[in-house]
Amino acid sequence: SQQGEEDPQALSIQEGENATMNCSYKTSINNLQWYRQNSGRGLVHLILIRSNEREKHSGRLRVTLDTSKKSSSLLITASRAADTASYFCATDSGGSYIPTFGRGTSLIVHP
């Protein structure tokens, strides 16, 4: 069963614009991760944020976590056509630390 749910399901933007994707989850978490999946490929880890952190940056990526709202957002700044992919959030909770994935946001960046 999915713990995290991404929003929107699909996002279409022009190159150079910023892309924001959101993830909401139901139960308290230990960690939240974001992954990218290019068409026909496996998922690639982007960034991990722990439950006691509020914001992390990695290059053009910015992730925020609001545990009071049980939500996270992924911001990609100055998007490029190569950012076209599906983006998934994954959460783990309790003592298992097993990542559970949402259904993903499909991002299309038009050149």
Place this chain on the structure above:
Amino acid sequence: DAGVIQSPRHEVTEMGQEVTLRCKPISGHNSLFWYRQTMMRGLELLIYFNNNVPIDDSGMPEDRFSAKMPNASFSTLKIQPSEPRDSAVYFCASSLGSGGSGANVLTFGAGSRLTVL
């Protein structure tokens, strides 16, 4: 390191046949995961191994599915007999996760696309 290696990349088989999917995790990773991805259900965890021992197989759909990890460098997922509803992309992933005391950052293989006719 070549990353997580899965084989075959594509498999087309007929209903009732046995299917074996293979995975070689990253050397030194002690946790291995099998996930299944479909349009309808998204990415579902099937089974999780830690130090070659199955820890959580609650996601295995039914007795037709079995998974083994005979050593730290090899795992198999077997479906016998296969059914059309098993058609999906099966991913293997590994991590340095320490069996419950920290986050599992996953490295995924390229996946095995299974079509059961």
